[in-house]
Amino acid sequence: SVPQKLGEALSSQYGLNVFVAGLLLLLAWAVHASGVGKSGLLCFLTALMLLQLLWVLWFVGRSAAHRRLIRLKDTHAGARWLRGSITLFAILTVVLGCLKIGYFVGFSECLSATEGVFPVTHTVHTLVQVYFLWGHAKDIIQSFKTLERFGVIHSVFTNLLLWANSVLNESKHQLNEHKERLITLGFGNITIVLDDHTPPCNCSAPTLCSAVSHGIYLLYPFNIEYQILASTMLYVLWKNIGRQVDGHQHRKIQFRWHGVTVGSALGLTVLAATIGVVVVYLIQIGRSKTKSESALIMFYLYATALLMLMGAAGLVGIRIHRLDEPPLDESKNPARKLDSDLLVGTASGSWLLSWGSILAILCAKARPVYTWYNLPYSVLVIIEKYIQNLFIIESVHREPEKLSEDIRTLRVVTVCSGSDPSLASSSLRSGAVAGDVAPQVIQMPPAVNGNLCSREASGKGEAEPGGGGAPGPACRPRFLQGNAKRSILRNIAAFLFLCNISLWIPPAFGCRPEYDNGLEEIVFGFEPWIIVVNLAMPFSIFYRMHAAASLFEGYCKL
Amino acid sequence: SVPQKLGEALSSQYGLNVFVAGLLLLLAWAVHASGVGKSGLLCFLTALMLLQLLWVLWFVGRSAAHRRLIRLKDTHAGARWLRGSITLFAILTVVLGCLKIGYFVGFSECLSATEGVFPVTHTVHTLVQVYFLWGHAKDIIQSFKTLERFGVIHSVFTNLLLWANSVLNESKHQLNEHKERLITLGFGNITIVLDDHTPPCNCSAPTLCSAVSHGIYLLYPFNIEYQILASTMLYVLWKNIGRQVDGHQHRKIQFRWHGVTVGSALGLTVLAATIGVVVVYLIQIGRSKTKSESALIMFYLYATALLMLMGAAGLVGIRIHRLDEPPLDESKNPARKLDSDLLVGTASGSWLLSWGSILAILCAKARPVYTWYNLPYSVLVIIEKYIQNLFIIESVHREPEKLSEDIRTLRVVTVCSGSDPSLASSSLRSGAVAGDVAPQVIQMPPAVNGNLCSREASGKGEAEPGGGGAPGPACRPRFLQGNAKRSILRNIAAFLFLCNISLWIPPAFGCRPEYDNGLEEIVFGFEPWIIVVNLAMPFSIFYRMHAAASLFEGYCKL
Structure with a gap:
């Protein structure tokens, strides 16, 4: 196999060429180049998506076949909330796809078949990709690296091109709206030509078509976010291929909704x-x-x-x-x-x-x-x-x-429960519950805080369950100050x-x-x-x- | 002082803003925006250069005052040949500056004063900057980091803007030539307007002005290379500020002109x-x-x-x-x-x-x-x-x-000379001479090579000065092959x-x-x-x- 640096160069150059070729097709469409139309662009994008789908199916199949192998994970990548938000955007993208299909059906007389094939492929692509990202966004791929690199970088740039395509559509729409306003305000001196405004035929169901086309432009912003978010997640996956991971694995980050x-x-x-x-x-x-x-x-x-x-x-x-x-x-x-x-x-x-x-x-x-x-x-x-x-x-x-409140609470409970193993394990379970209650520490009166703090301190040294009393002079203010700071920062x-x-x-x-x-x-x-x-x-x-x-x-x- | 990451963000954001503002001025000039002319752009660039000069003078002065301090160097940065080539380009840039001053003198009637001030400042800037890069391109700055970061990133983006300015001038020139050719070929259907072609007055010495303006466009490509090269060297200097250097310092790279x-x-x-x-x-x-x-x-x-x-x-x-x-x-x-x-x-x-x-x-x-x-x-x-x-x-x-030929030769000499320290040091001196002769090893007959190889091998194990004889079976071919490979790669x-x-x-x-x-x-x-x-x-x-x-x-x- 090739070394990391070389593999990256091999695949990134391929990806950049795909991207550059796609950008030129977009440009050609935007400037109404002779001989290159929207259908050429949509064909290209559809082909890219199908290629990515093939690769994803191969990859998922192979991963499922080697399920028993230990696989490395990058704990920083693909956080749960990130995957959650991408799912949300993906759902709206799927809705957008359905609207586009409806729009195609309405204007099917004068739209080319590619404008119907594209949203269907895009919807399937979205669903498969979200499934893929849920399962593999954290992977650190260590086998078949060359093929994986090509597949992932292909996905990155496919998503970037889909992003650019959506951005271009959205820009054209905004520009048309701007030009319409200029017409209303009476600026006749600028040559105003509306660009790709409506297809050159009548819709079979006019009210539906108008509603659908409004809906499409309301959903575009979410689609745009989805595409770019997907490509950043895939890019991180690509950077992680073949990476040497140090033992340092960070603590899982938790979201706590309190005190803000x-x-x-x-x-x-x-x-x-x-x-x-x-x-x-x-x-x-x-x-x-x-x-x-x-x-x-x-x-x-x-x-x-x-x-x-x-x-x-x-x-x-x-x-x-x-x-x-x-x-x-x-x-x-x-x-x-x-x-x-x-x-x-x-x-x-x-x-x-x-x-x-x-x-x-x-x-x-x-x-x-x-x-x-x-x-x-x-x-x-x-x-x-x-x-x-x-x-x-x-x-x-x-x-x-390192020591956040819930761990502190847990430790206090453990220290209190002494050396009985069964009690300790039960307190561990109660610790899980305590984790939810723990943020209340912030609102506790100073005396309780001080008490907790001194126990914590004693827990650090030797285990003296009955050693609580007046807190040390330096202990209380620092602890309080830290909590106040954190509370302000969170707000x-x-x-x-x-x-x-x-x-x-x-x-x-x-x-x-x-x-x-x-x-x-x-x-x-x-x-x-x-x-x-x-x-x-x-x-x-x-x-x-x-x-x-x-x-x-x-x-x-x- | 601020941590590495934060300092980088602080300064790079400043630099990007300077760059973006400059780009917009360039754009304004390129599209003939109303109210912004070439003189506004040149004023801005001159101000940036003067600011950089001030910072460089302060930095050089301070470095001279603290000359006795041990300073870290990045051996990878600012190689000698790189500084050599930048000097070459800088000389041509200075010549370009002189030509521009001559051009300004010729057309002084209708050119604004900024078009005279700019080349003068640029020439001074070029000279000072090359001096600065010769002395400090390898530095790993560890003190006053915030101010240094701002100064260096300011220099990076000043050079990038000067690069963009030269590129724009050159592009306008090429476009004019292209349009002139189109006129010759009889493409009258494109509206052809020559852009910033000649000043709107006559030159006081027409033949000189025409020669100078030809010379300017012959020298522009070198100026363009100079600016971008300077900004890459400064960027490396910026990335190196406050960096932790590992002990690993690589061997000095030598240029050898042989066998190619x-x-x-x-x-x-x-x-x-x-x-x-x-x-x-x-x-x-x-x-x-x-x-x-x-x-x-x-x-x-x-x-x-x-x-x-x-x-x-x-x-x-x-x-x-x-x-x-x-x-x-x-x-x-x-x-x-x-x-x-x-x-x-x-x-x-x-x-x-x-x-x-x-x-x-x-x-x-x-x-x-x-x-x-x-x-x-x-x-x-x-x-x-x-x-x-x-x-x-x-x-x-x-x-x-690790073991290139000259070191190998040196070792053979050292091994042969035994344990006498004075002899060893004299052979070290002869080794310096041997270093120049060493590449001839490539052309040596196989027997000598084999002999050298076996001595080398014995030198690695125990010192057996008389142990030379028939070479090991795997030793000779690999050594030869390595040399042949290297020779092909060099060619x-x-x-x-x-x-x-x-x-x-x-x-x-x-x-x-x-x-x-x-x-x-x-x-x-x-x-x-x-x-x-x-x-x-x-x-x-x-x-x-x-x-x-x-x-x-x-x-x-x-």
Whole structure:
């Protein structure tokens, strides 16, 4: 077999070529190249998906046949909540597939057969892939490495191409909506051609078709997230092939929902408010010039306030993290490295847009009042992502504390129960129950805390079951302080998590001031700015979902 | 101080923002955005360079003040030949700067002052930066890390922006030439506007100005290589800040010019032939339709033959490498990791162009005869880079053999000289001389080789100075075989090195069949294809120079 480095190069080059060829087909479709149509692109994507399905079936079959072999697992990869969220997105993708099939049936007169075959294949592909990821996302493959590498990298880039395809569809839709608004507002001077708007024939059931096509564009954002999430999970699987694992296996991360009432209450308020703002924005924008402007001002003011809150929360979080300066966990971990790189990389997409807005405001010749609100908003987008990335990187690089509360409780119980083995094992069982109750320690009065702490301390030294009394002078404040810190950090993480989910909604569902603002289009020109927005926006949208996922992971480690 | 990971995130985010802002200024200039001109861009770049100069002066001053401190060095980074080649490119960049100053003086009536300030600052910046890289490219900085990180990443992105600026200038020039050819050939249907062609006033000394402006475009390719090379070296310096170095310090790599006559003779022939082909191409193209077509056919035939040779050589090299399957050196090494990533990453640029050509040929409606030659050429470009990357990655990941010939000779001498310390030290001195003669071992008759080999073997066990005799059965063939292998590999590396230098020349100096072929422009449309070429071509050009550098490094390790 070939060495790790060579195997990676062999397969990654294959994958990149598939990706590049697919991107060119997408480009050809986007620019209406002569001779290459949508059906060519869909054929290519369908072929890629079928190839991946073949490989997955082979792999699953072989794994089932060798079930008795001990297989290594990367405990960092494919966390349960990650697989849970991918399942959720996959379900919505399957619904999207069904809607697309319905749309094809409605317009079957003038659509080519590929537009029917594609959603069917895609649905099967989604179901099989989610099954595969549930079973194998954590695997560290050590056999038949070359074939596995090719299969996994093929899957990575197939998903990336499906992502790019969805993004392109979504962008075309958004651009069409933008152009329709421009027509309403009376900008006749731009040559407006709607692109792939509706098929050139009548639907057999018009109301159904219109509902379906609305539904499709509501579901696209979830499909987009699904594809990119799947490709990141597959990429981690690929990086793990043939890896040497050190003995260090980290503790399972647990999600505990307690003591974050303030953070989650604030976050949920923000979520509700954002949905309200988006709905108002989408109703108002493009109706008339004044209504559009007031919608823009409302959005900018709301987003500015929210970003300031988020930035402040992030700063407090970093400050608290930096107070005790524990060494960060720098062990090798492909999943975490990818996460950090993606955070900074995808943030660049939105930085590009923000710098574009700033440049446009500074260089524009005429500046209507509402465009000034854009300046603080753009600056804050940059600063907030800068701060938030630092906070997330610090959180996810933290070693989960060795002695968390439930283990402490368990130990106290064990120490109390003495040396009787049967009692100890029963207390272990009660420890499992205690684990659920344990977070209440945070709200316990100081005396109890102190008591627990001193027992813990005595448990560390010699087992003196009756040795409880006045706690040591240094013991209580540090313990309390640690708990208070952790509680604040958790609240911040929960708040930022919900805020990021909130901020994912506006661009994903068509609230894009970068289009509606108009100033950038005047300075850079319509075409160049549209290209920039269409290239950068998908990364900017993905950033929010990815930041939310990383914050969740950081939260679980606190 | 902040932990490694956090410091990297802090500074890289700053750098990315500078980069993104600069890219937008470049875009604004490229699309003639209203309100942002060339002078705004040049002001920004000048400010960045001045900031970098300030930081470099501070850093050099501080290093000089703490000269007595022991400083760690990364022996992999900033090899001598790398610093040598950057110096060469820097000299040409300084010449370019002088020409630009001359150009400014000639057209001073209608050029803004920034166009004079920029080349002056750039020249100073180049000189200081080369001095800095000679002294500090290998440093592993362990103090004042935050400030150093910001300074180094600022330098990285300043150089990248200067690279992007040069690339844009060069692209505009090439596009203008292409448009002029189209005018000559009578394609009046495309709206042809020459972009930033000549300043809107007359030169005070017309012949001088014309010569200078020709000279500028001949020197641009070297400037482009200089900027990207400088930014990769600075990036490695940045990655090394605060790094924990393991004790493992590798042996100094030596360049030996021997036994590669076949490879270098073939390579030099290719170099001469390529220059000839490029000159003929540039004379013929755009003269008339038939002359253009014959020039294209000549280029495609030549390049196809050359790429087949290179691919075959690469395949033989990989086969020989794979014969003995030694474990690869997988130790942590930022310089090497960057090199491999850049190879695969920049190859993607040329893969994009090749897939574009393939797609265009397959989908075009009318295919003139000469376009068919494009198909094997494009396919071979993909395959050759695939193979070559594998060969390079295998070569640079090889551990240099622990016992090379000169050390062997030295040991034989030492073993023969017995235990007398003064004699041993004198033989050590003679060993230094023997090191120069050592490569002749390759040409020694088998008997001498066998003798040496057996002594070597006995030297390994116990010191038996008189124990030489008939060599062991397995010893001689393996030793010989190893030498023959190494000789072939070196010839291949030397040949590929010169071929890559050769293939760097055509696109860098304006021989771009992707423009002149015309087929892609018809299929994708003029604008989209020009954008794709301008985005992908810089990476494709850089690939050749970078592959040559990596092959040189691999050659030294053989």
